[in-house]
Amino acid sequence: MTEEIIIAGFGGQGVLSMGKILAYSGIMQNKEVSWMPSYGPEMRGGTANVTVILSDERISSPILNEYDTAIILNQQSMDKFEKTVKPGGALLYDPNGISHHPQRKDIHIYQVEAVAKATEMGNTKIFNMIVLGAYLKIKPMVKMENVIKGLKKSLPVRHHKLIPLNEAAVNKGMESVNEIK
Amino acid sequence: MERDFRLMKGNEAIAEAAIRAGADAYYGYPITPQSEIIEYLMAEKAYDRTGMVVLQAESEIAAINMVYGAAACGRRAMTSSSSPGISLKQEGISYIAGAELPCLIVNVVRGGPGLGTIQPSQSDYFQSTKGGGHGDYRLLVLAPASVQESSDFVELAFDLAFKYRNPVLILSDGVIGQMMEKVELKPQRKRLTEYENWSTTGKTPDRQRNIITSLELDAHKQELINIRIQAKYKRMQEEEVRYEKILCDDAEYMIVAFGSSARICEKAVHVARGKGIKVGLFRPITLFPYPSKPIEEMADKLKGILTVEMNAGQMVEDVRLAVNGKVKVEYFGRLGGVIPSPSEVLNALEEKIIGGK
Structure with missing residues (x-):
């Protein structure tokens, strides 16, 4: 089984690190993984996206033109990536800051109010982990224990005290996601 | 462990x-x-x-x-x-x-x-x-x-x-x-x-001193060095030619690509196989020495070869030399830092090799 994901939003939202944690979690679950960022002379506030692939087989191209799942966190990314979801695939987004909501009828569309939930939890930095939780609810590609192992591997040791907070954020995301009919 | x-x-x-x-x-x-x-x-x-x-x-x-x-x-x-x-x-x-x-x-x-x-x-x-x-x-x-x-x-x-x-x-x-x-x-x-x-x-007492240089004033001696x-x-x-072949055994068409292009082409090959197109991927691992012989050995069995490179067509010259006119060789690529997508590669294969005459 192969899952091809694009995660897209603003630079500084934690798009790349969320992809990295997902990829590391995949390794902990004995999967093949790739993490390919769009890169260029970009900065905080610009757009950032990363292609993450989790697979039970050897991964061919780390760069794709269509995806099983698109995780979309700003309007520019919605405009660019809604059309790249494979028919029958999934689109997950945070409605915060989105003026033109997705229109496609041939894909599953999910919402998670991650910005709002992160604010409720008193820490906007865990926004990306709430989104990750929402994703894992829709597509249970990796087990929670492997997400924690992935966090341990990708966070510097001095930040390991934040792992319980991150775990809570993933759980919050799992319970906050809704499919839009 | x-x-x-x-x-x-x-x-x-x-x-x-x-x-x-x-x-x-x-x-x-x-x-x-x-x-x-x-x-x-x-x-x-x-x-x-x-x-x-x-x-x-x-x-x-x-x-x-x-x-x-x-x-x-x-x-x-x-x-x-x-x-x-x-x-x-x-x-x-x-x-x-x-x-x-x-x-x-x-x-x-x-x-x-x-x-x-x-x-x-x-x-x-x-x-x-x-x-x-x-x-x-x-x-x-x-x-x-x-x-x-x-x-x-x-x-x-x-x-x-x-x-x-x-x-x-x-x-x-x-x-x-x-x-x-x-x-x-x-x-x-x-x-x-x-x-x-x-x-x-x-220098040790048991040998002459070692001299490392790329300068030689005598052309005849320089010729010997060159030989x-x-x-x-x-x-x-x-002794050192290295390459990888993917789905080439029954292939009618072959893509030749190296490095990151080969990864993109591998995806294109899988998509093409899903559509019933018998295409394989040949990936040179050593670019010098170039795997000319293994490519030449494939030539008789193939209807066409597409090289895919993120340049204006450089390796295509080595592929053409390898097959020496036995089979059509075309090139597809993107320039200046643009990465081709798997679907672009597949389109190029269909247009330039399968459909093209």
Whole structure:
């Protein structure tokens, strides 16, 4: 089984690190993984996206033109990536800051109010982990224990005290996601 | 023992592999998209781990000449850069090839010409495989297509460099260098403690002094040196050709691509197979020596070959030479740092090879 994901939003939202944690979690679950960022002379506030692939087989191209799942966190990314979801695939987004909501009828569309939930939890930095939780609810590609192992591997040791907070954020995301009919 | 897998960028994997391969020295100067190599070596405190020297030189030219010096002393020395920086190093590379010294050079290619872009490209194929600097010389060129190969090829490159007393180039690009994949690292190898008998480690009473130079004023002697060097390249062509074939056994069509392009083409091949198109992928791993014979052996069975390169069509010349007119060879590519998508590759295959006459 192969899952091809694009995660897209603003630079500084934690798009790349969320992809990295997902990829590391995949390794902990004995999967093949790739993490390919769009890169260029970009900065905080610009757009950032990363292609993450989790697979039970050897991964061919780390760069794709269509995806099983698109995780979309700003309007520019919605405009660019809604059309790249494979028919029958999934689109997950945070409605915060989105003026033109997705229109496609041939894909599953999910919402998670991650910005709002992160604010409720008193820490906007865990926004990306709430989104990750929402994703894992829709597509249970990796087990929670492997997400924690992935966090341990990708966070510097001095930040390991934040792992319980991150775990809570993933759980919050799992319970906050809704499919839009 | 549980296997130790890490998630690393291609650039980081090269740096970690250099420490583990027992490299004695890295000299470099930062340039995107390969600066993670020197950043990683510094952050990892390579000197504390193995005694490996990591030095940011004042320029690319200084760095390659430091490599020249360290290599002359029989040490495992390396440098890395990206396209414009590699151009600056060409004089030094030619001298190292002329002096017949081993070293590792890494080029994480970006779009050119000139300063170009910082995005991935394969436009340094000619420069890498046909000499690059002045004089009749070749580098042995390895083209990794994954983070795992980026790691594995470092130790291999040092060993081949010493086997042939010739510089070895790892030709990566912004995709392979910047993406992260699962990688299993090799165990730590010891640095050299004894040096080859040609190295300039100080004269001992039992032998003549060793002289390392690329200068010879007598043309007849220089010709003999050149003949010896050329014989070495011929031996590489006989012994060191490396490649990978994917779904080529029953193929009617074949895509030839290396490095990151090969990854994109592998996807295109799987999609094409799903549509019933019998296409395979041939991936050269050594770009010099080029796998001409294995490609030629395929030619009779094929209806057409497409090369896919992130340049204006450079490797296509080597494929055409290999098949020598036996089968149609066309090229598809994107330029300047633009990466082709798997669907673009498939469209090109259908238009230029399958549909085209």
